[in-house]
Amino acid sequence: MAGSRMTRILGRWLGVTGYMIQYGCIAHCTLEFVADFVVCKGPSMEPTIYSEDVILTEHITPRLNRIRRGDIIIARSPSNPRQHICKRVTGLEGDKVKNGFATYIVPRGHVWLEGDNTRNSTDSRAFGAVPSGLIRGRAVCRVWPLSELALLTTSHKWEIER
Structure with a gap:
């Protein structure tokens, strides 16, 4: 028993x-x-994303190489592989990108990343084009703070400019 x-x-x-x-x-x-949550740190994406904001990211778009100009992405930092960065894609392979007085052509398999806060962002202007393989996810929406809940869609500015 x-x-x-x-x-x-x-x-x-x-x-x-x-x-x-x-x-x-x-x-x-x-x-x-598929997707995860990321806490963004630092002022480089202000006023779009503030430090300590929590965003929902999806991993399917980067795996299918469907990143578009204007998308906000999370990527492994090319200068410190232990760190992730949150930036906006401002150039795709083959695009001409101006950096000061110089003009660069984004190489095949790379993207050009810049923070929305151009005065306080370490981005492609400092370390050059970033390999697409370092992209981990695409930001979909801000989920915290709840009072700032919003979709992070591609800005029309980036679609029209190029």
Whole structure:
């Protein structure tokens, strides 16, 4: 009698553990390959995104190479691989980009990134074009603070300019 009770308890614990592992795997795959939340730090994207804002990013667009001019992206920093940066795509491969008096052509497989706060942003103007492979996700919306909940859609300015 005690043995069958112990077997039932053990069976329940194993069942719960199995569900926890399944849901953990689903959560991991969702956050790694579909979408996740990012806390942005620093003033480089002000006034669009402020430091400590939480944004929802999706990972499908970069994997399909569908990044467009004007998209806000999260990428691994080309100057510090342990850090991620949040910038706007201002140039795609083949685009001519002006940086001061110089004009650059964005190489194949690269993008040109700039912060919206041009006076306080370390971006492609400092480190050059960024390989598209460093892009982790595309910002979809700001979710925190709740009072500033908003979609982060591509600005028409970027579509018209080029």
